[in-house]
Amino acid sequence: MSRKILVLPGDGIGPEITREAVKILNACREAGLDVDVEEGLVGGAGIDAHGVPLPDETLARAKAADAVLLGAVGGPQWDKIEDLAKRPEKGLLGLRKNLNLFGNLRPALLYPQLASASSLKPEIVAGLDIMIVRELTGGIYFGQPRGIEERDGEKVGFNTYIYAEHEIERIGRVAFEMARARGGKLCSVDKANVLEATILWREVMERLAPEYPDVELSHMYVDNAAMQLVRAPKQFDVIVTGNMFGDILSDAAAMLTGSIGMLPSASLNEQRQGMYEPCHGSAPDIAGQGVANPLATILSVAMMLRYSLEAPQLAERIERAVGSVLDQGLRTADIAFEGTAPVSTQAMGDAVLAAF
Amino acid sequence: MSRKILVLPGDGIGPEITREAVKILNACREAGLDVDVEEGLVGGAGIDAHGVPLPDETLARAKAADAVLLGAVGGPQWDKIEDLAKRPEKGLLGLRKNLNLFGNLRPALLYPQLASASSLKPEIVAGLDIMIVRELTGGIYFGQPRGIEERDGEKVGFNTYIYAEHEIERIGRVAFEMARARGGKLCSVDKANVLEATILWREVMERLAPEYPDVELSHMYVDNAAMQLVRAPKQFDVIVTGNMFGDILSDAAAMLTGSIGMLPSASLNEQRQGMYEPCHGSAPDIAGQGVANPLATILSVAMMLRYSLEAPQLAERIERAVGSVLDQGLRTADIAFEGTAPVSTQAMGDAVLAAF
Ligand SMILES: CC(C)[C@H](C(=O)O)[C@@H](O)C(=O)O
Ligand SMILES: CC(C)[C@H](C(=O)O)[C@@H](O)C(=O)O
Numbered sequence: 001m002s003r004k005i006l007v008l009p010g011d012g013i014g015p016e017i018t019r020e021a022v023k024i025l026n027a028c029r030e031a032g033l034d035v036d037v038e039e040g041l042v043g044g045a046g047i048d049a050h051g052v053p054l055p056d057e058t059l060a061r062a063k064a065a066d067a068v069l070l071g072a073v074g075g076p077q078w079d080k081i082e083d084l085a086k087r088p089e090k091g092l093l094g095l096r097k098n099l100n101l102f103g104n105l106r107p108a109l110l111y112p113q114l115a116s117a118s119s120l121k122p123e124i125v126a127g128l129d130i131m132i133v134r135e136l137t138g139g140i141y142f143g144q145p146r147g148i149e150e151r152d153g154e155k156v157g158f159n160t161y162i163y164a165e166h167e168i169e170r171i172g173r174v175a176f177e178m179a180r181a182r183g184g185k186l187c188s189v190d191k192a193n194v195l196e197a198t199i200l201w202r203e204v205m206e207r208l209a210p211e212y213p214d215v216e217l218s219h220m221y222v223d224n225a226a227m228q229l230v231r232a233p234k235q236f237d238v239i240v241t242g243n244m245f246g247d248i249l250s251d252a253a254a255m256l257t258g259s260i261g262m263l264p265s266a267s268l269n270e271q272r273q274g275m276y277e278p279c280h281g282s283a284p285d286i287a288g289q290g291v292a293n294p295l296a297t298i299l300s301v302a303m304m305l306r307y308s309l310e311a312p313q314l315a316e317r318i319e320r321a322v323g324s325v326l327d328q329g330l331r332t333a334d335i336a337f338e339g340t341a342p343v344s345t346q347a348m349g350d351a352v353l354a355a356f
Numbered sequence: 357m358s359r360k361i362l363v364l365p366g367d368g369i370g371p372e373i374t375r376e377a378v379k380i381l382n383a384c385r386e387a388g389l390d391v392d393v394e395e396g397l398v399g400g401a402g403i404d405a406h407g408v409p410l411p412d413e414t415l416a417r418a419k420a421a422d423a424v425l426l427g428a429v430g431g432p433q434w435d436k437i438e439d440l441a442k443r444p445e446k447g448l449l450g451l452r453k454n455l456n457l458f459g460n461l462r463p464a465l466l467y468p469q470l471a472s473a474s475s476l477k478p479e480i481v482a483g484l485d486i487m488i489v490r491e492l493t494g495g496i497y498f499g500q501p502r503g504i505e506e507r508d509g510e511k512v513g514f515n516t517y518i519y520a521e522h523e524i525e526r527i528g529r530v531a532f533e534m535a536r537a538r539g540g541k542l543c544s545v546d547k548a549n550v551l552e553a554t555i556l557w558r559e560v561m562e563r564l565a566p567e568y569p570d571v572e573l574s575h576m577y578v579d580n581a582a583m584q585l586v587r588a589p590k591q592f593d594v595i596v597t598g599n600m601f602g603d604i605l606s607d608a609a610a611m612l613t614g615s616i617g618m619l620p621s622a623s624l625n626e627q628r629q630g631m632y633e634p635c636h637g638s639a640p641d642i643a644g645q646g647v648a649n650p651l652a653t654i655l656s657v658a659m660m661l662r663y664s665l666e667a668p669q670l671a672e673r674i675e676r677a678v679g680s681v682l683d684q685g686l687r688t689a690d691i692a693f694e695g696t697a698p699v700s701t702q703a704m705g706d707a708v709l710a711a712f
Contacts, residue, residue: 120475155521156521161514194497200513230476
């Protein structure tokens with residue numbers, strides 16, 4: 001039976017970059033992958049067409065799919081919407097929550113061909129390869145109570161940072177297993193010297209550790225982790241942390257590579273159903289110009305093949321094809337060196353296709 | 357009437373570095389500053405002597421002081437204490453809260469003499485001069501309810517991220533005024549696309565803006581701010597943010613300079629009573645060896661003179677003295693170049709004294 005993939009281009013550069021990724025997906029189909037690919041609306045595109053960032057139809061089709069490929073959501077035209085439930089981001093958050101995609105994998109990998117793009121010194125980042133495992137369906141993003149209300153004659157805004165043991169345990173297992181399959185080192189990031197929610201986090205990580213004797217578990221406070229990422233990022237192998245800290249640290253880690261346009265991500269549930277998207281955003285400033293880098297989205301297809309479609313060989317073929325276009329010197333504007341002419345989104349997609 | 361200064365050496369390297377800073381304070385006294393200097397216990401030192409991180413006597417003396425000079429708190433021997441109320445950090449948090457020190461100023465300044473210590477490329481950080489204004493007595497650090505309890509047969513840990521309008525407004529004013537006195541640019545960092553508490557934050561910052569027409573206010577999501585600090589930190593002048601985000605971003609910003617042993621901080625209340633401390637921690641691994649860098653603590657004395665003791669000339673003399681020992685090539689181990697012999701904590705303090 002063929003597997004179902006739902007493509008959600010979203011907003012900004014989303015449509016352009018997913019278009020190139022779908023070409024690769026089609027090439028995989030020609031290479032024997034049995035998939036059905038359909039498209040849907042999410043984010044600002046959902047708001048414009050149906051008044052909501054996550055139309056019922058989109059959610060139903062996402063639930064029925066084996067994997068979702070998402071471009072990006074958001075843009076200035078929806079920034080004035082005050083009701084969080086009606087903003088483009090809610091499309092993304094709603095998919096994560098409704099599909100129970102608690103396990104977010106965000107690699108920060110430095111491509112040797114792009115080493116000079118980093119704002120850090122070459123010796124600090126050469127060979128950088130970190131995997132950030134971020135909890136994605138809990139924590140302060142979804143905690144109740146939340147809101148803005150009147151108290152003692154003034155407004156107060158509040159959110160709740162909350163984790164239950166089972167939520168910590170399941171993301172912990174994802175992270176321990178990831179560390180086991182990689183360099184065997186897991187750093188759990190918390191703020192256990194201040195926040196009770198993260199005291200429990202640390203406790204559960206400690207409790208899991210004996211089940212993974214081959215993994216070396218350490219703990220780090222989030223402020224120190226932010227420093228260490230800048231100071232000596234290669235000390236990390238796998239980092240596991242909650243939703244909010246993961247949002248911040250994974251972006252910082254991605255930026256260490258200097259080429260966030262290269263970085264894919266995966267968000268998985270217990271059944272390995274997954275949503276795959278580039279780490280970067282919708283980049284409204286360059287949308288529609290055909291200059292965006294499609295490689296993060298193409299590499300997200302590779303992650304999809306590996307984690308949701310059990311096709312690791314095809315995943316490797318895509319990754320090798322990306323490596324080879326970089327070797328050929330092809331660069332979109334975001335990763336271009338001074339003096340070299342950047343290629344278009346489409347030309348980059350075509351080059352990967354040719355190298356596939 | 358002479359002003360009162362309470363020195364709280366605390367733990368780890370705290371006693372060594374405050375000792376050098378007190379020498380400078382005494383030199384200021386000889387130069388005409390009318391101050392009384394006394395010492396007290398806080399953090400692990402408070403726990404060891406009185407069983408609590410913030411002894412009543414320390415709190416009473418801190419309240420009666422015009423300014424507090426703090427070394428650092430914490431260490432592995434107290435890390436196993438599970439009750440947050442009994443941990444060394446509680447000494448620090450209790451002082452901040454009880455003295456109402458809501459305005460935390462954390463400069464990230466690159467000393468030209470130390471430019472090569474940064475892990476970032478010289479062109480990215482040369483001339484870096486950011487001031488982070490962090491709210492210090494509210495947000496998730498102090499929000500209620502908080503705790504760990506049993507629900508539906510498992511433990512849950514929870515904290516509350518909460519801000520009231522008046523709390524946002526007063527830190528906003530500190531930040532706008534700081535921006536006015538510096539480069540005229542203020543970036544407010546929030547997560548207003550996800551968290552209601554920070555929607556209110558953004559609203560209040562917007563409301564204040566018309567009162568400061570000479571300051572250019574912008575907003576940035578915290579994940580993007582973490583990226584931009586790595587990518588192009590010189591785009592920032594003053595950053596204002598809440599307690600948690602400020603903890604993370606100020607450490608990342610400090611590390612951009614490569615010499616966190618150089619960075620002081622101030623925490624002020626509405627009466628300009630203040631607590632002054634280095635940005636770095638208690639560094640238990642090098643405690644008692646006489647190798648720690650006392651300059652951040654010495655520069656904290658300069659901030660104290662400027663913000664709490666109305667003695668800006670003396671503050672400048674200290675800052676110039678620090679610049680001159682750096683020019684002389686003196687370096688403690690943390691900022692030493694390969695091939696140069698580091699000086700001791702005491703030798704560094706004496707050198708600043710000689711240059712004062
Ligand atoms: C768009 C936003 C809601 C989202 C998040 O905060 O999770 C994004 O920053 C991300 O990291 O995927
Ligand atoms: C020690 C700790 C409680 C403290 C904080 O989180 O505020 C420290 O990291 C700081 O930034 O001063």
